[in-house]
Amino acid sequence: MAVPIEEHVDLKQLPQEERLARMRHSAAHVLAEAMVELMPEAELGIGPPIENGFYYDFRLPRPLTEEDLKWLQKRMRKSLGRRLPFQMEQITREEAQERWKDQPFKLDLLSDLEDGSITQCTHGKFTDLCRGGHVNHTGELGAFKLTSIAGAYWRGSEKNPQLQRVYGILFETEEELQDYERRLEEARRRDHRRIGRDLKLFDLYDEVGPGHVVWLPAGATIRRELMRWIEDLELERGYLHVSTPNVSKRELYVKSGHWDHFRDAMYPVMEREGEEYVLRPMNCPSHIMVYMSDLHSYRELPLRIAELGNMHRWEKSGQVSGMSRVRIMTLNDAHIFCADTAQVESEVEGVLRLMEEVYGTLGLKDYAYRLSLGDPENKEKYVDNPPMWEAGEALLRRVLQKVGLDFYEAKDEAAFYGPKIDVQFQTAAGKDETLVTIQVDFHFPEQFGLEYVGEDGARHRPIIVHRGVISTLERMVALLIEEYEGNFPLWLAPTQAIVIPIADRHIPYGEEVAAKLRTARLRVEVDNRSDRMNAKIRDAQMRKIPYVLVVGDREAEAGQAAVRVRGGEDLGPMALDDLLEKLRTERDTKALSP
């Protein structure tokens, strides 16, 4: 029989995080209560608190509609007004099995619970199998709103039935709720898909294909600057750049193991004259070919092979998104062939230092290093070689600590052939995405039988470090658009300055100003349209052009330009030589702001 558990909580004494979790979880109960009233046949899944709110999963006889959501919300508010107490009870397995005999998901959960720790929670007429963590009564729920309906697999596995998930947001006060909605609105303004279209950086077309980015001239300029920059940084650090084919025989990827592990993520095979070809999903096998073109001495190692090449990955249709998740991408990739683990350590260290320099220059702050580990239990997903995994994981952990970077560890996030360090960042919409990875690979050298000649004259097996730094140009530019909200620093800005002649008669002088600046390879436009000056200034601001140079009679007379900085600050008239020097310096130092 049910044994009540006394559980009064003084909410005010709890840390805010705990208090919110209780409110959100309790709200999920109230949502389930409302749902059972709307559809008594509803089968209940789980209803946990999440960041910013809660959800509850149900299997229902029909799809939910927007109207249902409104009804549920109204019904929930009614429960709030009644201040119904949440009452926890301990029950036996037999009681639970009897009570939930018509609830298959609850029975599934029950099978994981230990005897003696089976509890349920009742408020009003609604009872749910639950481990606890509530507020005292439904009057303490705070401000909430049901936001969306989505599909979600039971226990998060594609193999299980798909349930309908109702999402809600919940905060302690109405003000905080509204504040959250304002932040969401702000995030939408920063969205790279929106800014990318407004600033004519890139476009996507149905007939070109989902995830196939078309870079427009302005976006291609940003892309080119990033490419030149990273290639120069790599050259300074002893990388050798190569160029390898976009298409290879399928056989190459069979040998590497990609075909076994990732054929579903590859474009379909092309077949002619009995030969099978595939678009490359990644560089590793090609760079291994580069290595194999010669017999290498230990004196040549580490050998750093780099390429900005196109990768082609068949992302499932539901997960292609803007420029941050695409099917054809240009990857800043390199493979470092090392003689031994000591070299691996110093190379990984070098990559981490390069990353810090690059992200620092770009002004990125919201990223974190993640040590991504394998799962020894999962022999299907990962190459089965426990000592190799242990050695790799220990090594990466050691280097992260040595360089003094903060990092966290995550299980079951490794590559199929080895552990890795991932750089994780937050998108404007608040989603966690992987920017790049560093991987230690003992597997491919074995698979391809790679060798080098050691000091002892004998053959030895190298170790490969796979690494990216600026990710794919698509994902990096998407990230930068959101980071800068379209206000690119001068060195990356597609148009760096625009000359605005006040009247048509000032156009020739305007062209002179532009020509002068172009001698320093600055990207300058002259706005010679027949609009009024005010309209042109507004247009330049909307286009987020860093410098607006107004020229009229006074400037033409004095050989100057009236300088206005993006955002509105007026620097007044400047001599052209001074202006050129100022812009050149700002560009060459890659300054983040004027």
Added chain:
RNA sequence: GCCUUCGUAGCUCAGCUGGCAGAGCGACGCUCUCGUAAAGCGUAGGUCGCCGGUUCGAAUCCGGCCGAAGGCUCCA
């Protein structure tokens, strides 16, 4: 791939229960030649995502497909 929602001019969107396809912004042209965030007037622009069905008649109703957004799963 799965669930939900959505698809009308370059962009943002209106178009009720089936009855002549619209607005604002943008583009283009003309007038104006202007001193720091939108001058005035005019013109063009559409297979209402695609294919099929119902109907005298479909942007509107039904089915299929394509694409997008959010979520789930996945992510070398």
